[in-house]
Amino acid sequence: MLVKLAWRNLWRQKRRTILTAAALALALCLSLLTRSFQEGSYNANIDNAARFYTGLIQLQDPDYADNASIDDLLSANLDDFAYLKSEPSIEYILPRLESVALAAAGERSKGVMVLGVNPELEDRYSGVSEKVSQGRFRFDSDSLKGSSVLIGEGLAKYLRLEVGDEIILYGQGYQGQTASGLYTVNGLLKFPVMSLDNRLVYMPISEAQRLYSTGNQLTSWVLHTQTLSDVDSVEASLTDHFGDDIRIRDWKDLSPEMAQQIEMDRAGGIFLIYLLYGIVGFGLFATVMMMTLERQREFAVMLAAGMSRGKLVSLLFIESSFICILGIALGIAVAMPILGYFYFNPIHITGEAAKVMLEAGFEPILPVYLNLGLIINQALAVTLMLLICLIGPTWKVLRLNLVSALKGGGHDH
Template sequence: MKALLQLATRNVLRQRGRSWMTLLAIAFGVVALILAGGFIKDTVDELGESMIRSQSGHLQVNRAGYREQGSRDPSAYLIEEPEALRKALASIPEVEEVLLRSVFSGLLNNGRTDWAIIGEGVEPDAETRLGTYINVSAGRQLTDADPYGLMLGAGVAQALDLQPGDWVDLLTNTTDGAVNVLEFQVVGIFQTFSKDYDARAVRIPLSAAQALLGDAGVHLAVLRLSRTDATSATQQAAEAALAGEGFEVLDWKRLNPFYEQTVALYRQQFGFLVLVILLMVSLSVGNTINMSVYERAAEFGTMQACGAPRREIARLILLESALLGIAGATLGVVAGNGLALLISWIGIPMPPPPNSDIAYIALVRLAWWITGVSFLIGLLAPIVAALRPARRAARADIADSLRQAV
């Protein structure tokens, strides 16, 4: 095997022109996969982070059944002792902060017309630390110093023609069924990744929401974690800590089903891209290998005439292709990762995605699995392309092969 490896290495180095053509074809395919995979990974990661850091947080805790029946009777699913729940959740590792929210529906009036809204009573400063992906398009963020301040989704502001500084009336039902109304001043207008959310969303301080609803309870506890990768483990820890108390813990993926659908779509697209590039590289490399095997027919005939087994001819061709694959894939990995870093440093301006008004800067994210898959494709492509030529060369008649040297 050592002698065969030395011979294959010499043959690769001897045919420098064809070897470089093959290397470049393989490297091009590997670079394309790394860049495409990194771009898709960035898109998926940014979508997930935008959902986490503009609306849902990493985890949400609520009374069991709230998601299914809470819209009919939200008062039945209030968490009456939110501070005790906050304390229990805050002790879990990886939990950086526990935010409390009250959710309600109502009507917003600008003095001329009403607009149906979905309101959230939030802890302003804590929400600012969580909502790093929220774009404040006018005004400023809500703060704890705004007892009757209000932030509007961009769609609500447009529908009611409101600007920061305007005063509005917010009308809703209390937990007892009575009608209550409070006056708020608009301090800011925000945009998230979802236009549908922005078309109905209104945020006010939690204390104002509790006064409006006439109850000191909350509907949700939102967990902000130190890192997104810890979501699953933290969810299990939270479920164990709250076992038997009638709570359910939902992660951000379940809270945002659109994310899973998007991930499934991109996975299929990347899988199809892998197959296309594998086919293209195999065809490109296969043409070069076919020409090489045809021109070296006399060489292979001489080897057989000197006693080399037919299978050794096939092994030699496949080994040469594997060496080219290793070299080309390595070159492609180095070039692809280098280009990914360069492109990420420059950034790719992207238009707003569907159902959003916010443009963003895309990157090409590096990941070991993308690099591994790309390297494997670069290695396998020349080997797959060499299978048929190697078989044909091994089965060729010795006399016919030698006759090509004449």
């Protein structure tokens, strides 16, 4: 009976009901758009950094994880880590040998990150061949000069190198041996993240092992999970299996600066959403309170007819629940087509804003993140906002003076 009565009451004042639902829909729509663009940008940049550099998870020697020494290595034989193949959430398993070197060309030099990779696996994983802006994705081998390499456009610009020029790499190899080699630049890579574009050198892992004299060893096994949400469970599973013999590190541990930037930006976005909810909430509170004050005589008649105050409050909550459901449905109905369009057509940022994002280590695009959990969280936030707004009207109903309300005054006890 209360449900039927609540539904009829809603449409006695259609304009008021629609106005209240529209306020909830606006708050939900704006919050969904904001959070979806935010999380989409984070996921895209985490994925970029992972595919072109860190991976989502790495297996490392415990000592290497602490000091990044080329002396603390793992076996390059995947059969020694057969458990990785049994984990269904792991999509890619890649060998990498990573170390630092001094790159020199002419009178210029710069510290670089040398990344020894399996070219075929790496290309399937990160599509690195599609990032070649000049030259070709090819590693030629020469017994006198060593192999060819691929370098970032930013590094090539600093060292004033072009395709076909030579670059010298010099550093320290395995157990104190000298690492030095002369390489031909076979291609320039345009990385979406500037920090990589300015310092990364790609070469075949076999050539990196020769350069650093590591033998059949590498610095890490790089893993990529099916989804970003799988990282925590896979990390826990691997930690349980390998124990203290192998250090398992996720992308947050491998890229703490990016993780911190994302957390700070996410906190700022959530604060703005709370601010939005606060502004909409004040208007919603005023609407709900006005609705309650206008109906004091109606409430008094219902109380005089024998309805308990508890049932009257329940009626108010049921009416508000209908409005809340209507607002959430309307908000999702408006937001989803917009999010769907930008999911398939992400916004590409240009100009100074793009430069600022690149310098901060983010790719200048605004992709959309679609996730049921995100929608549920924002719907719950809108529901909570409405419940808070009902505190005042509920108190008003519980304190309603029956005689005064019947006379039209509606004063409290």
